[in-house]
Amino acid sequence: MKNRCRIHKLAAIILGLLLVAANPLAAFSAGGTVSGVKDHELVLTTLDTDGKVSGIQVLNHLRISGEGQVQVKDKTAYRLTSLRNLYGREKLGVQDGQITISTQVEGLKDIYYLATLDQSAVKDIKFPVSIDIQYFLDGKQVKPAELLGKNGHLKMVVTVENTTGTPKVLEFQNDKGEIVSKEAVIFTPYVVSLSGWKFDNRYFDNVTAPGVVGESPEGVVTDVQGVTTVSWTIPLIPPSYPSKQYAVLEADGKNIQLDSFDIAIIPVLPETSQTDSLSGIKTAFESLYAGFDSIQKGVGIDSQPDTLLYGFDTILKGLGNDQAEGTVINGLRQISSGMDSLYDNLVKIRMGIATPGFNPATFSAAQGKDAEGKSPGAKDAIDLVRASVDKQLIPAVDAQQQLVAGLNGVIGNPSDAGKTPSATTSLFNDINTLRTLAGSGPAGDLISKAIIPKLNVLSGNLNALEKGGKITTADGQVDFPASLDAVKAGLGQVNDSLARTSAGLDQVVKGLGDVKADGTPVPVLLEGKPGTILFAMATIKDGSDQLYQGVSGQVVPGLKKMQSGVAQIGEGASTAKVSLAAGLVDLSSADAIKESLKANAEAVDTFLGKPDGAEGQVMYVFRTAPVKPKAGGLTNGLIALLVLLGLLAAVGRGQSTPVRMEA
Amino acid sequence: MKKALLWGLVAAVLFGVFIYFQGLLGAEAFFLAAIALALFITLGPDGEFFKMGLSMLAGLIIGLAGIFVLAIAFPLPPYNTGYVAVVSSVSLFLALLLSAVGLRLDGLLIGWGGLYAAVYPLYQNDPTVLATAGIAAAVGAAVSLLVGLVLGLFIQKMAVASAAREGGN
Helix, strand or coil: CHHHHHHHHHHHHHHHHHHHHHCCCCCCCCCCEEEEEEEEEEEEEEECCCCCEEEEEEEEEEEEEEEEEEEEEEECCCCEEEEEECCCCCCEEEECCEEEEEEEEEEEEEEEEEEEECHHHHCCCCCCEEEEEEEEECCEEECHHHHCCCCEEEEEEEEEEECCCEEEEEEEECCCCCEEEEEEEECCCEEEEEEEEEEECCCEEEEECCCECCCECCCEEEEECCEEEEEEEEEECCCCCCCEEEEEEEEEECCCCECCCEEEEEECCCCCCCCCCHHHHHHHHHHHHHHHHHHHHHHCCCCCCCCHHHHHHHHHHHHCCCCCCCCHHHHHHHHHHHHHHHHHHHHHHHHHHCCCCCCHHHCECCCCECCCCCCCCHHHHHHHHHHHHHHHHHHHHHHHHHHHHHHHHHHCCCCCCCCCCCCCCCHHHHHHHHHHHHCCCHHHHHHHHHHHHHHHHHHHHHHHHHHCEEEEECCEEEEECCCHHHHHHHHHHHHHHHHHHHHHHHHHHHHHCCECCCCCECCCEECCEECCHHHHHHHHHHHHHHHHHHHHHHHHHHHHHHHHHHHHHHHHHHHHHHHHHHHHHHHHHHHHHHHHHHHHHHHCCCCCCCCCCCEEEEEEEEECCCECCCCHHHHHHHHHHHHHHHHHHHHCCCCCCCCCCCC | CHHHHHHHHHHHHHHHHHHHCHHHHCCCCCHHHHHHHHHHHHHCCCCCHHHHHHHHHHHHHHHHHHHHHHHHHCCCCCCCHHHHHHHHHHHHHHHHHHHHCCCCHHHHHHHHHHHHHHHHHHHHHCHHHHHHHHHHHHHHHHHHHHHHHHHHHHHHHHHHHHHHHHHHC
16 A cells, blocks of 8 residues: 555656756647758867868758648758757657658747768868868977967967959949950858957966068957957958968967867858059059050060160160161261271371481481481471572582682683783783784684683673572573572572471470370360360370270160060050050959859858758868866866765765655 | 864865865765765764765765756756756656665765755756766765765774773873
């Protein structure tokens, strides 16, 4: 009886418990309608202490709109090892890649289930965004598990890369309203959020999250109540942002322990509050394009008139080279050569006019040189001639005049007579005396007819020799211009002429200038300008040489370099134009790219699969394994537990009556 | 009186030492020791402290099993109060059954309650944490409870010994 009573009490308790549980286990009825399903997935990927994927779970939230008892078939693209309804009692069945959910809906019904992917499927899964986490301690790469308890400078580098890029041909209108096609690599936009990474200040100091422009965003670091929290937001949205970026964390660690970190990856094209500067940039690009176009047209090509390159080509052709007849350089070379020749000849002329240092006093007519072996120049020779005329010829003529005068005195006049012949009487006196003495007869006739006429001729010719006039020859009387007076006067005129010539040559020599022993002119400056012809010629010659060398050796190469530089400017302008044109196309394509990105983001709506017609949304979370010491408290606690039990067993066995349930 | 003060001081120091090393023992719910001390010091110097300890451990195991069943087999919080009620009811029922076979019901219940005090917040916040922290929290709770029990026994024994000496005098 007592036992029966106990059984009844027990049955009553069990019945009561079943009643408590009855409501959640209520049976469903079939035949409802579904008006819409939303399928939100959170793909949780856990990483082990080596940073490798250790497992993937999908937390799926189905929001079913409808009425009555319904059945929803969700899809699973992967083999599952477990499937659990987290917050409800609806049965979930898996068959043929479909998850069947039967539930009672009254307006809205939320189903949360957790699906764990089979390990065989995990290794083959490729995520749209690859994650690579590297740990460095004092510059040396280590596995995360190796950081535990260590001291040193910790550096974590999280590299994320959007791997969804695929080529696509975009069609859009450019600024002229034309339909333009452009091939571009279009990605699915993902934003990676490394949010709330906590670092205990007991283990870390100097926590920083530096960034690099165009490569790595800077993290936001906050230090609140002993915990430093770091967060990054990395938009992997080409072309606005690089498809591959990295986040860096650096800290000084002591007895390092790391919490588990979450990396969330969300397919989204976020709208920002950034002001639109594209239109201004586009206008600036168009102005730049017009500017580069003008530059390119101005630079032009060799064969196009009115361009820089054409001008350079014309100038260079005009300048030509040594061999090209009718060119500037050839002309300059000829001028230079002519100037050299002219200068050399002028030097020769100068040296021919007057030999520098020539000493007429030591001149030897036999050798034709002075004591130093210098031959006389023209002026020197004239001076020598002048000296010869002055000192030799004129005295000689004077002597001749004296001689002739003496002879005339000896001959006397035909009228001389009556003086007794002596050594001082004239021949005519003596002949006339002799004729008188001979009387008429043959002797008188000989004297009168032969000797006296001859003496008359001799006397007349001597007079003519001395003073000019007519002389008697066999042919009769003829003019005799070479009288000694005439000769002397001529010599005087010659001497005067030679003196003037010498003076003129002196002026020529002065004008030409002196020449040094090495043949170079003595520099003479008058009011800062060359004072002699030779010095001026030497200067001109040097100038023409330098002009020739400068034009051929510097101006032409310089012009060629300028031509090359201008050509490069033209090419640069052309390249810039191409780039700007591409940039303008890019700017025009911005909207098309944005639409493609948006469409791609919207197309990523499931990882595991979704019911037909469902509106999907998916987010990925990678979770790192914590780097912490194993809970030593468990072992210690078990030991303490045994000790305490032993203590109680030893001294705590008492006699008191236990409180127990009475049957 | 002086000896009473001395013994009290010794007990207080031991309690302080336990609390100081609670982290080492994983006994984060160290306050359970005070509860256990308060409840079981009334057992008297000849009380069944050992059985009480075993009962607490049994109650704690029942609670732990229940919380794992809740985490694994039933819908998770926050909208699962019905299932928590069912599991708690079953736990109480098991405690009653175990008391019927000789264990102390007060020990079973304080063990169950101690376990829930230590673990239930984990279950409410993040059930997945139970997989790694559930056992450790349960052991910590058990240690706390047994420390309180042992302290109670210790105080009882000291009080009795002290009274015996004073009576003898």
